[in-house]
Amino acid sequence: MLRFLTAGESHGPVLTTIIDGLPAGVPITEEYISRQLVRRQAGYGRGKRMQIENDRARITSGVRGGLTLGSPVTVEISNRDWRNWQEIMASGREAQVDQRKVTRPRPGHADLAGGIKYRHEDLRNILERASARETAARVAAGALSRALLEAVDINIVSHVIQIGKAKLDRIPSLEEIINNAQASELLCVDAEVEAKMVREIDLAKEAGDTLGGVIEILAWGVPVGLGSHVQWDRRVDGELAQAVMSIPAVKGVEIGMGFATAASHGSQAHDEIFYDPGKGYFRQTNRAGGTEGGITNGETVVIRAAMKPIPTLMQPLRSVDIKTKLPSVASVERSDVCAVPAAAVVAEAMVAFVLARSLLATLPADHLEVLREYVKRHRTSWKEIGNEN
């Protein structure tokens, strides 16, 4: 089974990703992974940390001569900010643990709940790992998964639909998302809407406030039959929702028409089925967002996620000092005003991982060429379902 773990503190020396279960023969380079890391660092509204970092992937296992070996792949991303934190964050007893202590939890962050759970009197011990810095390591896992998917013609893209109140109110074409959105600093397909988003971010920044938004991730070329209706934890829509919901600050996930189906009649909520001898079964609509019964149906997989505003506010909310128990205001850390485009890149990574895992669960293969054969056969054979022998 494909799986991955990440490790590393936000101001520790390095972030580490280990991905296990990739077949041998997948083309991968450090540059390929780094391209995704660079995308995650971008976006209007990011804070000062992104000016310090220059995220680059270092592969330390599992790849030789540009191809995966089938063994676990380890990727390291150095934290350049470590040099400013090494005395405080050192693993040895010499660490200056009494410096830069955090005792005023930020509402909406993991600070208080984590501090209570792990019995830390310095909430830094929570925020160092709860920080969205960890998502860089996820993007590395996503890049490796994406390399596998691209080798079998499955592609993923994302765009930003909304930031604060600035919202794209039309459904853009896939071409627009691939061309326009990727060229936009806010991953927005429409220049006018993007200008409104920029204004929203500027206003929030002036007010010492932050902003969330809505992102959409699309995966096309996904074969029919990933996931399964037979068991709750094999439903691919559920797996996708969990993976995207696990991204820090994501508070809502929907697939296809999602919440809008609740207000629709059945006749307006489903995708009628057609058959063409060349194409096989097909739909003229994609309200289901590419999954039916927890199984991919061959249409584009469409997932949207709502990201809440980042909890670190320059004009902080009321809180309590955990040392004195006296009313206070939340601690102010360096932060972003808006990281919605970065969340879109992270969401692409999570979707890539889930689809790669699901593909390998359905068509297990230890070498990319074997997987290619399986996928090729699978892509043609399903068109015959229902034929009489």
Ligand code: EPS
């Ligand atoms: C981030 C790294 C963090 C934050 C931000 C995103 O670095 P630092 O805490 O050193 O500034 O800039 O994280 C958050 C806003 C958060 O609340 O966790 C990154 O690499 O994306």
